[in-house]
Amino acid sequence: MSDSKIESGRQNRPPTGQEAERGTKETTYLEAIREAMWEEMTTDPTVFLLGEDVGTYGGAFKITEGFLDEFGPERIIDTPISEAAIVGAAIGAAHMGFKPIAEMQFIDFIAPAFDMIVNFAAKVRYRTGVGAPLVIRGPCGGGAHAGPFHSQNVESYFANVAGLKMVAPATARDAKGLLRAAIRDPDPVLYFEHKYLYRRIKEELPIDEEIIVPLGAARTHRPGSDLTIVTYGAMVYKAEEAASRISEEDGAELEVLDLRTLRPLDTSTIVESVKRTGRVLIVHEAPRFGGFAGEIASQICEEAFEWLDAPIRRVTALDTPVPFAPPLEEYYLPQTADIVDAARWMLAY
C-alpha cells in the first residue's frame, strides 16, 4: 500500500485518528462493497473480478477504483460488453477452483446473461456434481430517476430457478458481510446492491472485526409486537419510517424484518415473528405480480395460517416498467405512506 495511492484516494480509506481511537470507521454502503472485495482479493488469490469498465475506469460507480493498480490486469479484467461471456467465463473459472466476481454494470444488464445463469450456473452442480462458486453482483433498484433499464429489481426473474442463492443487503454492515460470505459460498450467488443506498447509507463499522454475515439468515431491523413487515433492500428504510410514524401516531409497534438473503429464504424467522404479531405485511420494490411477496405469503399460509389475525397484504411497485420522470417514478415505487396505510388497515382488521 503506497502513500501515493492513499493520497489520490484510490486506496481503501484508512481510518482517521479519531476513528482509530474509537475503533470504528464511517463506512458507506458503497465502501462496504468495495472493502469486501478488496479484503477477499487480498487474502484469497483465487478471487478475481471481471466486468465492463471495472479496471481502467474503476467501475461505473467507482466501486473498484484503484483495484487495477493493486491487483493487476490478470485479476481485474475489463471485458467486452458481453454479459453472457462475462458470466460464462466466471462459471468456467469457478469450476477450476477460482472464486470469480462477475460485475453487471447495472443489474438490468443481467438479462443477456440469463441463459448462463439459469441454465448453466444454477444447474451445473445438480447435473454434473461440479459446483460453480461465483458471485454475480450489480446495482439494482429505483429512486435514481434512471428509467426502465437502469432501475429494475430482478430477483423474481430468478426466484423460480433452483440452484441460485440471492442476497439483497440493506445496511453497510450486511453489504460487506454478505458479499464476503457470497464470495466464499460454494454455489452461484446473485448479489443485488441497491444503488440508492450506495452513498446515502453510512455506518460506523468496527475496524478490527472481520465482518462476515452468513447467507440465509434474516435480521430484525426493528422489534415490534403488533405487526410484522417483511422486506429487504432499500424498502427496509421506508418500512422503518412507517413503523416510526405508526408508533408515534397510533401507538402500535411494528416489527421490521430485513430478509437480507432472498434464497435460501429464512422462513423460520418470518414464521416465528408472524406467530408473535399475528399480522404480516410484505413490502418490496419489485413489481407485485409474481414477486417475492407471493412466495412469502404462501409459505406463511402453509406454516402459520392459524396465527393470522388479518389477511396478509403486500405493498409493492406497480406492475409496469420503471418509469423515468420523477413524479411517475415516485408514484410507481412503494412509499412510506403506502406502508402506513396498509399497516393501519391491517391493525384495524
Place this chain on the structure above:
Amino acid sequence: MMGRKRMAVAGDRPAITWRSGVLSSLTSEELRELFRYLVLSRGLEERLEHLLKQGQVVGDLYDGRGQEATVVGSAFALEEGDWLAPSLREMGALLTRGLDPRMLLLQYLARDGSPSAGRDKSHHVTIPHLGLLGPIGPLGAQLCVLNGVALAFRLRGERRVCLTYLGDGASRTGAAHEGLNLAAVQRLPLVVILIHNRWAFATRSDQQAAVADWIDVAAAYGVSAASVDGNDVLHVYDETRRAVDRARRGDGVTLIVAETYRMYGHAQHDAQEYVPEADLHEWRARDPIDLFERYLIDSGFESRPSLAVVKEAARRELSAAVEEALSAPMPEPEGARFRTVEGERIPVPWTRRAAVYEDLGQPASTRP
C-alpha cells in the same frame, strides 16, 4: 519413421490426402489408435440407435455418425491436462479424451451410476480429471464457460489448452459470438472447431449466415483460421495440432472450419426428408472411416486383417459395456431432491429448508 507417399485415388475427388507434417508426428500406433476411436464411436452410436429402438435409451439421440473424423481427429490433437467441451454430436471426442463407453451408455440409459447420476442426458458430462466440460441444451454456451477454464489456466500460469465445437447453427448464437470475441481479445488458449455440416435441425447453413465461405467468419474476431476436410481425420488432426500448439505458445485463438455433412437428421426422430438425397449420396461415398481405412491399407500402414482385429476388439468392448449398462439400476426417485457430491447429499434448492417439501400435505400445526 514411416512410409510416405501421396495417395493415388480413384475418381474425381481425393478420398484422403497426405499432408506434410502429419505423419511425421504420428506413430503407426497412433494411427491405429485414431482408427480405433473412429470405429468405437461409430459402433457405440450404432448400439445406441439399437437401444433407443428397444426403448432402453431415454429421450433421443443426436447422431454424430459421419462426422467422426472431425471430432476424433481434433480431440486427438490435445494433450493430457487440456480441456474439451463437446457440443451435441461429439461422441468420438469424448471417447478419444478417455471417457469409458460404459459411462456414456449409462448416461444415455439414464442409469444411476452414470456421470450425471441420471440428472442429465446425452453427453452433458463434466469430468474434471478427463478435462471434459459438459454443454447445456442451448448450444454455444459451453464456449463461454470454457473461456473461464482457459482463464484459470492463464491465472495459474499453466500452458494448457481448451477446445470446443460449434455447429454452423450454434455458431450463430449470441453466446458463441460473445464467447469467441472474449477469447480473442483476451488471447485465451482456445481452439474452436466450427463443424460446417450444412444443417442445424432443418435449417440450411446458408440460412444461418450469409458468408460464402465459413472461414470468413474468423476475420471478424481477429483470430487465426483454417479450413479442413472434416471427413479426413489426418487433415483435421494436422490443423488442430497446429492450432493447439499456437494456443499453448500463447498465440491465441484459432477457428477451424471443418467441412462435413450431417448424415442422420437432427435426432433419431428426424427422418430429414428435407435433405437432398444427392447430398447424402455424395457424402456417403466419403465416409470418414472408409476413407481412413482405405488410406491405412493402401499406404501400407495396416493390413485388412490387422484392422479387422481392431474392429473386433471394439465390438467386444461395446458388447460388454452394453450388457453392463443394461444391468445397472435406475436412480431412486427421491434422489431427485439432491445431488451427492463426494458422499455429501446436497439438497436442491440449496436451502436449509429443503425439508419443507416433506411437510406438504400435512396440516400445519395449530395455534395453541
